Amino acid sequence: MLNLIISVVPILLLIWMMTKRNALPSHIALPTTAAFIGLLQLFYFGSDFTLLGAxxxxxxxxxxxxxxxxTGAILLNRTIALSGAEDIIxxxxxxxxxxxxxxxxxxxxxxAFMIEGASGFGTPAAIAAPILVGLGFNPLKVAMLALVMNSVPVSFGAVGTPTWFGFGNLGLTEAELLITGRNSALMxxxxxxxxxxxxxxxxVSWQQIRRNILFIQLSVLACTIPYFLLAQWNYEFPALIGGAIGMAGSILLARSNIGLETQNESNLNKIKHVSRSQIIKAMSPTLILISILIVTRIQQLGIKTMLNDATPLFNFQLGAFGDLSISQALIIKLTNILGTDTAWAYKTLYVPALIPFLLVVLISIPVLSLTKPMVKQVFSETASRIKMPLIALIGALIxxxxxxxxxxxxPIMTTGRAFSELTGANxxxxxxxxxxxxxxxxxxxxxxNLTFGGIQQTIAHTVDLPQTTILALQSVGGAMGNMVCINNIIAVSTILGIANKEGYIIKRTVIPMMLYGAIVAVVSAFI
Structure with a gap:
């Protein structure tokens, strides 16, 4: 019991610091929590000092x-904004x-549904949120909308990575993995x-939502029907293809004014129309970005394999610090850190920073006719935005x-086991x-999924519940957790230029997350 209390205290401390009346900013709260956990590991759990350092x-x-x-997302955002392309869009x-x-x-x-299907990694909010802010919506409100919206497609994000890779170490058969995907898609x-x-x-207000509820539900179904149908036989493409079909359908519905309240004609006449060539030019960075994401994420095309090629190219001995290696795909890996089993790796070409973000920015500079002062401003504004988030992210990941x-x-496994022991067959x-x-x-x-998939599987076997249903709930949980995920909140806030609002956002996005969990719990009872 004491172990459980000690394990939960850091979580409660972090939540308190970030949600109290005079909330601490994340670049203070997260490193403080990390330091507190470090002291607990050292003096309560008796962890090895060297392992702690590693x-x-x-x-x-x-x-x-x-x-x-x-950084890549902000670079692209500032490039599109300063070139005038954002106004055209x-x-x-x-x-x-x-x-x-x-x-x-x-x-x-x-x-955002489609982008999640292609890439994941927080890319949907990075691309969609700035466009919405450009349309005149409040940045803080857009941040919360983007976090909550980007939950449904996540189990099949990045071409199904959370499903096929997240559960890849559990010894599931192909049929079991497919059933898990089907169940999560239904939920x-x-x-x-x-x-x-x-x-x-x-x-927007409840009145606006009620007046447009038919369009909202049709737009939802335009994504989720193909998403659910594809999940019956595949766990890689439901979000990608479902999002593409859904976006085309939503645009068609909006153009035809189906399910939308009638607009004031005098206002419609004031709209400044833009030519097709202007639209294509302004949208070209986003279109190139999506194309590169799709081409580099679909396994069958072979490029994904190339970008993840771990064949060693160079090896360096760094003494007691560890062993550094660089692969043919420029995967930088540090192993045996401080002589322990701890390791770190960075997939230089696969993480969507250099490819596609920086690459698209470099292509967009001549395409969008940016001047040298504009380019300098793009990079300087980006650099000024990432300083505090870097500190916060280091604290979060430590x-x-x-x-x-x-x-x-x-502490994390102790907390998980306590949950299961408390609930039993429920x-x-x-x-x-x-x-x-x-x-x-x-x-x-x-x-x-990698962290808790094993314990979820064990619990399912222990309390005699179908493992495919419990793993589907784990997958859905990982997706709905995006709403309160500190990394995602910091990322979207940074991109939109929002400062010190992480606690405010968590307090509001946790409500739809709890509702999400209640809905899927009820659905699971009928599976």
Whole structure:
């Protein structure tokens, strides 16, 4: 019992610091929590000092992945904004519909759905949220909408990575993995009737939602019907193809004004129309980005394998610090850190920082006719935005590493076991929240599945519940945990220029996350 209390205290401390009246900013709260867990590991759990140091080094280096993605996203965002392309996109979207609900559903829901299917890594919010802010929506409200909307497609994000890779070490047969995917798709599809509506409420009034509810539900179904059908035979493409079909369908519905309240004709006449060539030019960075993401994520094309080629190219001995290696795909790996089993790796070409973000920025500079002063401004504005988030992310990732120290007796596993022992055969009603806890800490549905997939499988066998249902709940939990995931909140806040609002956001996004968990718990009872 004492171990459980000690394991939970850091979580409660972090939540308190970030949600109290005078909340601490994340770049203070997260490193403070990490330091507190480090002291607990050293003086209560009796962890080896060298192993503690190795995990601190690995956690610090792990921040390179999210911060490089955020940097690339901000670079692209500033390039599009300063070139004037953002204004063209805004004018084009207004020609489709000036209805705010339609714009939010097309970009915040369907477009982000498709991007999640292609890439994951927090890319949807990085691309969709700035477009919505460019349309005149409040950045803080958009951040919360983007976090809540980007939950349904996540179990099949990055071409199904959370499913096929996240559960890849559990010894499941292909049939069991497919059934797990089908179950999670069904749970997500049911939750999707409610979650986008709640997300919209962050930005628009209930009156606007009620007047446009038919369009909202048709836009939801345009994504979730192909998503669910594809999941019956495949766990790689449901989100990608479902999002593409859903975006096309949502645009068609909006153009035809189906399910939308009638707009004031005098306002419609004031819309400044833009030519097709202007639209194509302004959209070219986003179109190139999506194309590269799709081409580099589909296994069958072979490029994904090339970008993940771990064949060693160079090896360097760094003495007591560890062994550094660089592969043919420029995967940088540091192993045996401080002589321990702790390791770190960065997939230089696969993480969507250099490819596609930086690559698209470099292509866009001549395409969008940016001048040298504009280019300098793009890079200087980006550099100024990432300083505090870098500190916060280092704190978050060190915290994650230290919470996972100790194997089966780690604070995170102790907390998970306590949940299962408390609920027994009723575990299916709580399983998704363990997945959400994993995403909250790790910043990734995939890592949540890797971390808790084994314990979820063991619980299912122990209390005689179908493992495919429990693993589906874990997968859905990892996805809904994106709403409160610290890494994602920092990322979208940084991209939108929002400072010190992480606690405010968590307090509001945790409500739809809890509702999500309740919905899928009920659905699981009928599977």
């Amino acid at each position: 995990n601190i080094i690995a956690g610090t280096l792990s921040a390179i992945t999210p911060i490089s993605i955020i 805004r004018q084009w979207l207004e020609t489709i519909s000036r209805n705010q609900v339609a714009q939010l559903m097309i970009i915040g829901w369907a477009f 997500h599809a049911i939750a999707a009737f409610f979650i986008p509506v709640i997300a919209l409420r962050f930005v 915290m994650v590493k230290l919470m996972m120290m100790g194997g089966d007796n780690s 575990w299916q009603y709580f399983a998704s929240f363990l997945g959400a806890l994993g995403a909250f800490f790790s910043g990734s549905a995939t890592v949540s």
